[in-house]
Amino acid sequence: MTVMNLKVLPKWIWHNEREKRPATVFSLKFVIDRELLNVSFHASFTGAAKVRLNHSLLVEKEEEASNIDGWMRIDEFPQRLPAGEHEIQIDMSCSKFIPIADVNSYLGDRRVGMIAYLEADNHWLPTDENWMADGEIATIICNLGEEPFGDLDNSPDWFVCGGFGDIEAYPLPDINALSAKYMQAEVANGVAILTGKSSRNLEMISIRSENLELFYHLRKQTQWKKMREWQNTLDLSNTASVLFDLGKEYNSRFYASNVGRSSVKLLWNGAESLEELNFYEGCITEWMEIKAGQTEWNLPQGFRFIRIFIFEEQGEDFQVNLKFQSVHVGLRQTGMIQTDVKVVDAIFDVSAHTSRICHQIGLWDGIKRDRLNWTFDFYLAAKSCYYLWEDHKVIRRAIKELGVGTPYGHWMNGICEYTLWWIKSICEYYFHTGDKSFLMEMREPLKRHIQWVEANTDLEKGGLNVQEGILIEWTPLTQTERLVSLQAIYRMTRKDLMRIADELQELELDFQWTIAWLKEDEFLADTHLLATKVLGILSGYVSKGKAIEFLDNYELQDPFTPLSAYQLAECYSLFERHDEAYNIIKTVWGGMLEKGATTFWEAFKLDSGSDFHDELTTYTAYESYRMSLCHSWSSTPVQWICQTVLGVEPVDTGFATVRFNPKPVGGIRECHGSVQTPNGIILIDWHLNDNDVIHANIQAPEGVTVLHTLSNGC
Incomplete structure (x- = not known):
């Protein structure tokens, strides 16, 4: 592991009025008690700039888009500074701003910015709250490495730690x-x-x-x-x-x-x-x-x-x-598993690796492609995180950035149901961690987005009255499928909100969400793809009898993605069909392993040729090879394996109570592992005896109550 420099990283700054003030003068006065040698000054900015030192113009940079590509060394800056008082002044002006669309509306306050640092022997001055903007304290726009500016070329090697200081090499x-x-x-x-x-x-x-x-x-x-x-x-x-x-x-x-x-x-x-x-x-x-x-x-x-x-x-x-x-x-993995079935262990380990390397400035959907926080992606990715990692700070970063940044009147990432998935992300974060303080910190944006959903709710007919901006799944759904699937996600989110409002009354959540009454056949039509059917089951729109009938007769077929395949596995386990759930996970995630996967993918096809990467495109906006072979939403099997194979399922908020009920699926006869909880690590060990009876042991930390379903559990 690389040990990072302890210097304070520079931050992107601007005047508090952001792009409403396109011309701004930045200044920093500083005093040095000795001569500085080997001085260099580096900067990146979104517009034109005049750089002055002690009121003398050093250089004038024209406005170019490439000014934010990397760190520009200001060669005209003197390489030595005598002891005494000095002032750096940068006159900035912008005629163009970082473009904002629905997909990145939550970055609306980051359309302009400047970042810089002065370095010398044993001296370091970064852009921070000590700088002034037109005579006022400069506003921090964002941290180094955050969107839309991202990484900058010509960075010192230790800048890899990122603006939050927790990325390691x-x-x-x-x-x-x-x-x-x-x-x-x-x-x-x-x-x-x-x-x-x-x-x-x-x-x-x-x-x-x-x-x-x-x-x-x-x-x-x-x-x-x-x-x-x-x-x-x-x-x-x-x-x-x-x-x-x-x-x-x-x-x-x-x-x-x-x-x-x-x-x-x-x-x-x-x-x-x-x-x-x-x-x-x-x-x-x-x-x-x-x-x-x-x-x-x-x-x-x-x-x-x-x-x-x-x-x-x-x-x-x-x-x-x-x-x-x-x-x-840097993450400490506390969730583990080891069985006598290699494919189960491999699926768990590759899922964990996929999750680990997607933990960056935010919880990225994948490391190959765009580094925006995509709401549905990190909602799914978080499902494995709660069982794997000791710390969930990156999940909090992702939730906070989208929730605080997205203004009222906008859907998350410009997609209607993504706001619902964001609300579910907050709810599931609380249910897994019991972290009241973070929920209270998110109270204002949570209430704001609840109100926006309610403003689009049909209070008479029920459900969301939205026709556009619905995605649901990367497979090509019809408008009918999208509309009924949206109502299923709405109903699932409403259920979580009602629970959280009851448990955390200090949030003072007041909402009037009415459910659309839909027939179960509207989800199970033969022409509908898998995503619509599983959402109908998970939301409760489809009755238990109809759900079991569908599940018992369904055979997995293209097109689908790992997200709907995982939801299908959840449906099977919901009705105690754990072997069938395992077969889905083995088919999809085991199928990726058979094709040489070292991280799990954004998409999967049962029928693909030797160049599977070219054939994985399932969304018309994607070009060949653009589909990601590392996608954090495909780390979800960790959750199913921990809940089903290890047998640890949380019953109460924050794992205060867990149900212990391991299932020997896939021919597993021996299993041991661990699950992370807010109170510490749960250790599990079980095996089948010669009569195929489970002998199991679970060790839970103080503060965790275990509900045993095995007569020999201890």
């Missing part, structure tokens, strides 16, 4: 060189040593942003596509290159050290699959130049495979040493 020791051309690649102890003789040099192109984008990854993908297009014009057949497999997918970065005698250039591509690496026009495409004796590093990106081309002056020998790291929030 872990060495990857098991990388594998799959092939090498015109070079030798030796890997030992996590270090890849690349040696050879370059056949060519190459003048790299520089891609700069031409427009301000909605969010960071959209900016990066635009750049990658242009770089990839340029790369495809080159004949690289005789260029020294190497292909690495990191063993698993990670949010990864690498250090490249040039041990040779002259500068080298690295052009590299990163991807989730070999097919994406070879064919996807938007796959990661970047380059770096490394002077002799120097080390450079890249920003973390989501990939498993990486191909690197090396260029140097023709005829020169080169040696480049590479070290790879996995970058994510």
Whole structure:
């Protein structure tokens, strides 16, 4: 694990009036008691800027979208400062702002910003609340790394810790060189040593942003596509290159050290699959130049495979040493399982790995693609988190950012039911953690979004009176399916709200949500896809008898996604059909493992060819290979395994009472593991004897009451 620098990270700042004040003067007065040497000043901003020191103009930067691509070193800034009082002044002006759409409306207060730091020997000055904006205390817009600005090029390596200071970098020791051309690649102890003789040099192109984008990854993908297009014009057949497999997918970065005698250039591509690496026009495409004796590093990106081309002056020998790291929030895993059925353990472990590496600035849906907080994605992702991790701070960050930032009159991410999933996220967070203080902190946004839902409720007919902005599922649903599915989610959310309003009366939740009375056949029509049917069952619109009849006769078929497949497993277990639930999880998640998955995917198809990554597109807005092979919403089997196989199901808020009822599905005969609770860790151990009777033991921490369903439970 990399130990991070303890300096305070800079923050994005602006005047309190945000984009309503497009021209602002930032200033910072500071006193130093000694001469500062090796001074450098670095900045990034959304507009034009005049940089002054002690009222003298140093440089004037024109307004360009690329001003937020990375840290600009202000070369005109003096490299030494004498002792005494100094003042930095930056005159900012913007004619264009970060665009805001429904999908990122919760970032509406982050349309303008400036970030900077001054560094010298034993001295550090970042942008923070000590800066002034037009004579007033500057307002913090957001932390380093948060959307829409994201990571910045040319960042110091320790900036990887992110604006919340809890992201860490872990060495990857098991990388594998799959092939090498015109070079030798030796890997030992996590270090890849690349040696050879370059056949060519190459003048790299520089891609700069031409427009301000909605969010960071959209900016990066635009750049990658242009770089990839340029790369495809080159004949690289005789260029020294190497292909690495990191063993698993990670949010990864690498250090490249040039041990040779002259500068080298690295052009590299990163991807989730070999097919994406070879064919996807938007796959990661970047380059770096490394002077002799120097080390450079890249920003973390989501990939498993990486191909690197090396260029140097023709005829020169080169040696480049590479070290790879996995970058994510430092989490202590307390939820575990080990059985005598390998596929169960593998599904649990890969789910946990998927969840772990998606814990970043927010609880990302996936590490390859956009880094927005998507409400439904993190609602599903959180289901595994409560059983895996000791700390749930990233869930709180995601809930808070969307809830506080989304204004009244807007649906979360511009999708109607996503506001309902956000409300359910708050409710389920409380039911699992018992964290009253966070619920009270979220009281205002919770009430605000409840009121917006109520404003769209048909008080006479019941249900939500909404016709547009309904998604439900990535599979192609009809408008009829979307409308009835929306009412099911509305009913499920209302049930959670009623419980939380009863348990936490100090929230003072007052709402009039009336249910639409729908017939169960409206959910179970033969033409409807799986998502509509399982939502009808989980919401209670479909009766027990009809639900069991459907489940007992249903065979899984395309199209579906892991989210509706998991909801189907929940339905089976709801009616004590645990073996059938296990078969769904084994078919879908085990099917991913059979195709080589090291993280679980955004989509799955029962019938796919060798290039499954190309065939996974189930939503018409997606291009080939854009579907994510690492998606935190697919970590949900952890919850089912803990509740069903380990047999620990919470009954009361905060795991105050749990029901212990393990099920030996899938041929499991031995099982032991642990489950995280707010009061500590529950330890479980059970096995089947020769008569197929369960002998079990559960050890619960103080404050947790166990309801035994086994006569020999202890």
